[in-house]
Amino acid sequence: MDKFMERAIELAAENVRDGGQPFGAVLMKNGYIVAEGVNELHKRFDVSAHAEMLAVRRAQKKMHTHVLPGYTMYASGEPCPMCLTAMQFAGIDKVYYCTSVEDAVEAGLGKSKEIYGDLKKPKEERSIKMVNLPLHEGKENPMKLWSGRS
Numbered sequence: 001m002d003k004f005m006e007r008a009i010e011l012a013a014e015n016v017r018d019g020g021q022p023f024g025a026v027l028m029k030n031g032y033i034v035a036e037g038v039n040e041l042h043k044r045f046d047v048s049a050h051a052e053m054l055a056v057r058r059a060q061k062k063m064h065t066h067v068l069p070g071y072t073m074y075a076s077g078e079p080c081p082m083c084l085t086a087m088q089f090a091g092i093d094k095v096y097y098c099t100s101v102e103d104a105v106e107a108g109l110g111k112s113k114e115i116y117g118d119l120k121k122p123k124e125e126r127s128i129k130m131v132n133l134p135l136h137e138g139k140e141n142p143m144k145l146w147s148g149r150s
């Protein structure tokens with residue numbers, strides 16, 4: 001197995017022994033580990049404390065940037081939609097994962113698969129109701145403010 005994936009798996013196993021969920025992540029660029037993370041939901045009151053999110057945050061802080069092109073993520077488990085989206089926003093090029101969201105369901109961790117399924121549905125049929133409240137006339141439109149800036 002790839003040494004970066006081996007490290008991600010090792011982090012995940014250590015995290016389980018520490019009372020956490022079985023997820024570890026390693027962010028690599030040019031053959032070097034730039035940042036690591038494990039799922040810290042058992043330690044933080046933060047729903048975004050997933051292994052990949054923490055690795056992305058640490059790399060961005062370390063490199064003083066919010067874009068990470070040329071980086072490769074090694075995740076012990078297939079990333080959830082939140083982490084996948086964060087990686088897309090960051091411009092990460094490639095993700096290797098070991099266990100799948102189906103494996104996670106079997107282990108009793110079914111939320112990722114559920115959300116992936118929800119995202120395939122039309123907006124109106126998703127579990128979270130999204131209601132558009134248009135801007136009142138005469139109110140400053142931040143979107144226009146943005147597009148009109150010089």
Ligand SMILES: [Zn+2]
Binds near residue numbers: 052
């Ligand atoms: Zn995640």
